[in-house]
Amino acid sequence: MKIAFLGLGHMGLPMARNLQAAGHDVIGFDVMPAAREAAVAVGVPLAESGTDAATDADVVITMFPAGKHVIEAYEGGLLAAARPGTLFIESSTIAVDEAQAAHAMAIAAGHRNIDAPVSGGVVGAENATLAFMVGASDDDFAAALPLLEAMGKRIVHCGGPGLGQAAKVCNNMILAVSQIVVGEAFVLGERLGLSHDALYDVAANASGQCWALTTNCPVPGPVPTSPANRDYQPGFAGALMAKDLGLALQAIDQTSTDARMGRLAQEIYAAFAAGSGGGRDFSGIITDIRDGQV
Template structure:
């Protein structure tokens, strides 16, 4: 049994913490949002009044925050100081590569250990403990984190040194954002050509256009009963989060001088989507903007 401080009990963090408890670990949570605290209490997760209280005495600290600035501020404002020497920090937010490396350096300077371990798989993956973890850090720290990650996920990949877990996540989500747009565009085109949704799905899901954005996150109701399209695009993974992740991709594109025009265009499209109702809708709901714009 490992004593874990889990900070960030939102849509992803709460089920992840529950799965750690189900695996026999001792978890103390924390969140700034009263609704998240209430939901955690209802799920039987002890919640500390302050983040430093959740960290005190923990062997491992897991953070799941909205953005890199929150991670770095929390580390600098008391989390690292409150932790026992040698605590392993597992940073599972999706943040910029340079922010992940800054967080890692801060943890090391404070006498701790650190891995970045962003996730893919959305709320359903978090609930079912089938997340994918992309991990950056030393071999030794990865080995220690692995049993905990296996309690929350199905596929865990050690991507290399500090920050490279985030690098993998950013590249993955750039592919995801671009593919979700083109699947939505294809369905709108199919509609206007007179092709029924189910026929379109039956062909493409078994042909060269097959992809996750079609077979799991199908943007139209019907063909995939578990897709967000069948629950009025309730996230899932909200459009605002996809816009944020694609912003991180563009930041990396610019920082490396990469010619990645599709990634840039996807970021523009999702930023516009997130400025409207898409902020709180699943990112597959981009199909509504495509219909309205054409």
């Protein structure tokens, strides 16, 4: 297939390269000069603009920072530039209502559209092991599946339009709360005289076991591949977790859900991102816990 991949940042560029490796004809674009330079350096050809990239594409994949960028691109000529029946795959993490609005716009313009946000971070993007949460009709999901399988390891059809984003926002709320309490537990253990290795060996093999512990352990040592061993280089940055929790808070308010832990996690990560944590991995929240800033 001929694929226009728009948004060639830390996640988008390796995803585009994996599509190339699977034999697809990929042309990319990004508004940031540094991203364009990185794409050229690894052999991803570039169009002059997003609309130029979409003109002859069978599929248009967008990986943008926020929902407003998706809506602006759709309204700004992206849908009009594409051939009728083009499949739009929206892989940014955006609000559920924004995903549904983007879907309606694409359908009205004579195209197909699915929301397919991802989980797995930069490592997952590089290794083609991402998880995709997909909101789509059965037919559109089937059409997109071979492309998603070229970029990811687990692809889940979550329901109709917008429900991929719904799954993503719920999953990240779980992750954020888990990462906070794992950090709290390690700080408490430190102050009680418990070694990191001892606590990890107990919790990783008991009822405290979770991804935030066994993959993203917030202290150096027990999990050598965790960001804690790289001075909390992301990974998944604190600013992105704060953004995703803002989407969760929006959904909580829209649905009148009593989600006190989700609300508290949003407050904690908003403060972390506004301070030193915006560009650090979100597991670095443990440093604010130690300093009493949470």
